[in-house]
Amino acid sequence: MKKRSRRRSFAAGILMGSALILVGTGYAVVSAETTPSPEPAVAAGSLEQLQLGRQLFLEGCSSCHGLQGEGIAADNATGGNGGPSLIGAGEASVDFQVSTGRMPLAVPEAQAPRKDVQYSQAEIAAMAAYVATLGPGPANPTEEQLNLENANIAEGGEIFRTNCTQCHNFAGSGGALTNGQYAPSLMNATPEQIWQAMITGPQQMPVFSNETITDEDKQNLIAYVEALKVEPNPGGLGLGRIGPVAEGLFLWTAGLLSLIAFAVWIGAKVR
């Protein structure tokens, strides 16, 4: 009798725990990137690529960013969309915005959310190359820059805690900023996107130039974030890695309620 109810409470613990962690992490889950559509092969930096990029830009982006990428002021009266000037936005910014699905923007919100990617790798590269011709801006990291082989994870953790956790949380789980804006979870960002985010500083995020965080430290930092992604929770369920509030919630729901249920059960038994 006792054994059975113990086991039942064990199962309930796991169940409730997993329900909580589902809730805890669910919001952060963003759909995986779509498979690239068949694409025309264009050589990087070729005239063809620029033409393709310009064409895609005119079709998909110019309605908000202007035919020359000069930007359009939002027209609140007619509800017309606007977008900032992309002159000087640079290759990295376009690549980051489009490869995370933020652009093209679907509905104007407090902040463009990460969502399904609309373009293939080659198309993104083409648009990025085209926008880069509009004015000098940050370039994509090279393969060498993204080589994390010699990175020092512990060092990266220090850089991460000093520069990023105040917005993105200690485990990169994300956090709220003012006025409905937020720093998203970093668990879906690729190393390239992390790099791009640092050098372009989307929205509320500051730009982390070479002076603030050197290339080497960027590598260390990215290696740390990559380690966080795969690091298991040695203590059991992680409750979304969002800190003591989740623990408190778990305590008052699963924890205390199960003890009170036991109290009621024992109280009723002797009657």
Add this chain to the structure above:
Amino acid sequence: MSATVKTAGKTAGWVDDRFTSSNFLKRNIGKVFPEHWSFMLGEIALYSFIVVMLSGVYLTLFFKPSMIELAYNGSYVPLKGVKMTEAYASTLNISFDIRGGLLMRQIHHWSALFFVAAISVHLLRVFFTGAFRKPRELNWVIGVGLLTMALLAGFAGYSLPDDLLSGTGLRIAQGIVLSLPLVGTYLSFFIFGGEFPGTDFISRLYAVHILVVPGLILALLTAHLMMVWYQKHTQFPGLGRTNDNVVGYPLLPIYMAKAGGFFFVVFGVITLISGLVTINPIWLYGPYTPDQVTAGSQPDWYIGWLEGSLRMMPNVEWVIFGYTLSWNILVPAVILPGLVFTVMAIYPWIEQWATGDKREHHLLDRPRNAPVRTSLGAMAVSFYVLLWIGGGNDLIASFFDMSINTITWFLRFAIFLVPPLVFVATKRICLGLQRRDRDKLLHGMETGNILRLPHGEFIEVHAPISDEEKAVLMAKPERTPLTMPEEIDENGVAMPGARGARLRAKLSNFYYADNIPLPTREELEAAEAHLRHEVEQAAPAMEEDRRLIPAHDGSVLHDPAIDK
């Protein structure tokens, strides 16, 4: 009597030969405890405290309360070589390099959370049932002291490992100390042995956490339990239960067996959760350095209401003669908790004074029968919950896709508007329940059976309520408000002290005036006669009804078994 009691008697004899205390033991082993699940909430607190102590002692074997800086060289790779204090490093060691260490840490921390939560729910039980009334006021005050000490123990423990959240919490605590007018700066220097964070603080905190506060808790706990013992436990009203007796089970063997079993249940649930669910993953937070902060910096749940009050408070500061008075910290972090704990501690006397009720109470109130007290309690709970929400405003903003500013502004108004609404709503519910109780006494229970009488009238059949239930309902105490005293005596001279007495009469009206009175004896007798009549009237038809049993095709058959 059972063998257990005999054995106990023998033991008592043995002890008696040495301490001549047999009277004491004999009297107490047969002591009776009433039964109700809510009486076990205090036990949950006691048992989790035992678990906290056991696991805490294990941690002291390995924890090093030192702020000496070193480079980490343990087995957790993402922190290898990082500079940190010995306190943090030793907590990492407990987590990753000491056998059973992580489980013990998690048991210690989860059971600490359980401890405070159980105390809180226990306190609510005592409040809503009026168990704090004379002669138990003093034990209520001890309880409030225990709650305070538990919060202190928790906060001190949370700050010991010197991780990023620990340090952030301490920084806030230091800010609160600094905000104290005049003494703030000196006090802060005194506490931290110089500038924050200094190098002394963790070892001082350690003494507080493992010696001073647990010692005080133990002392208060002992006094608390002895008083329960001496004054006997209260009981809910019921058949045969009066203000002068205790109906329940003897301490030995039944109560002891149940209590012992429950200890293992509590221990088991805590251990299970500690084995399955992470708490305070300090390795993710990193070591504390004053130049780092992280999103998700929150205290443990029991400090969350203060975090909330700090987050909600608008940024008001006065500069007087070049001296800054920080209302933005003083109000939410000093004045508010001070007020809350003071009002909580003296509430038994507030109610006594307001109602003029100075009698001894050993029978508990059903919450509905003390509507104003219950509503005040509900109001306080809603106030607390709103503060809680304020403490987690950033997470609520992310989960529900809201703006943190909207939440904060909403709460700034809600904290004044919602509790009064809760008061009104709760009081209505209580009075509604009282009305229903009165109806039950007068008309019996609704059975849900609708009956058509021969002359065509439809009635709902009522059944008399059980004796047990009747005893419970009839135990409702009659409460009459104090009468308004004359303002002037017969000679037209103002009565001394009339103002206070009038206020008191008003308060007592506030507490008692709306109560629904119990039916009078005549009303009850009339009702009983009516009910008997109704039952008799319904009997033949009910009998007929019982004979009819539905067949599979929906038609109705006579039940031959009943016909016989």
